[in-house]
Amino acid sequence: MPVTLLDHVAIATPDLDVGSAPYVALGLHPEGPDEDVESQGVRVRAFQVGDTLIELLMPTRPDSPIATYLEKRGPGLHHTAYRVTDLDAEVARLRSGGGRFLREEPTPGRAGTRVTFLHPKWGQGTLIELVEHPAGAAQ
Ligand SMILES: CC[C@H](C(=O)O)C(=O)SCCNC(=O)CCNC(=O)[C@H](O)C(C)(C)COP(=O)(O)OP(=O)(O)OC[C@H]1O[C@@H](n2cnc3c(N)ncnc32)[C@H](O)[C@@H]1OP(=O)(O)O
Numbered sequence: 001m002p003v004t005l006l007d008h009v010a011i012a013t014p015d016l017d018v019g020s021a022p023y024v025a026l027g028l029h030p031e032g033p034d035e036d037v038e039s040q041g042v043r044v045r046a047f048q049v050g051d052t053l054i055e056l057l058m059p060t061r062p063d064s065p066i067a068t069y070l071e072k073r074g075p076g077l078h079h080t081a082y083r084v085t086d087l088d089a090e091v092a093r094l095r096s097g098g099g100r101f102l103r104e105e106p107t108p109g110r111a112g113t114r115v116t117f118l119h120p121k122w123g124q125g126t127l128i129e130l131v132e133h134p135a136g137a138a139q
């Protein structure tokens with residue numbers, strides 16, 4: 001079953017409080033405490049907007065992909081993420097159609113999710129992430 005929902009839109013920022021300012025001004029509130037995701041070297045602050053999220057990402061290590069992105073491109077839109085119910089099946093389906101994944105296996109994302117990324121070239125200039133929420137989470 002392909003993607004079911006735009007899970008989040010991710011924004012790279014060097015400072016979560018500064019990066020949050022537009023979303024707070026829009027009347028949005030963080031949907032929970034900031035979360036460090038060690039495997040990605042990021043601290044995440046998520047704002048719920050209807051069924052989807054704005055995901056603010058700040059690097060916690062110089063080798064984080066977000067640190068590299070900020071060095072090269074500065075703050076701003078980083079990726080879009082789509083929710084799938086069966087990540088492994090969706091990866092296999094896309095791979096069979098020529099999908100270019102950045103890693104062999106999914107990695108941990110925020111809130112207990114499993115995530116994987118398709119190369120920006122495959123995404124026609126957009127970094128695309130697939131997200132599988134833990135069983136039982138609101139789909
Ligand atoms: C906490 C987890 C959270 C979650 O959702 O749960 C996350 O989302 S964590 C997000 C941070 N993690 C990642 O982004 C992992 C995947 N990203 C990567 O592996 C790299 O960032 C990569 C490979 C996309 C880019 O790496 P790097 O910048 O070192 O490579 P290049 O500069 O050679 O880039 C190659 C090519 O892609 C273009 N590019 C790079 N980043 C992006 C982007 N975010 N959106 C669109 N395009 C991007 C870059 O400009 C190069 O294009 P070229 O035409 O060759 O200049």
Ligand SMILES: [Co+2]
Nearest residue numbers: 010055081129
């Ligand atoms: Co993401």
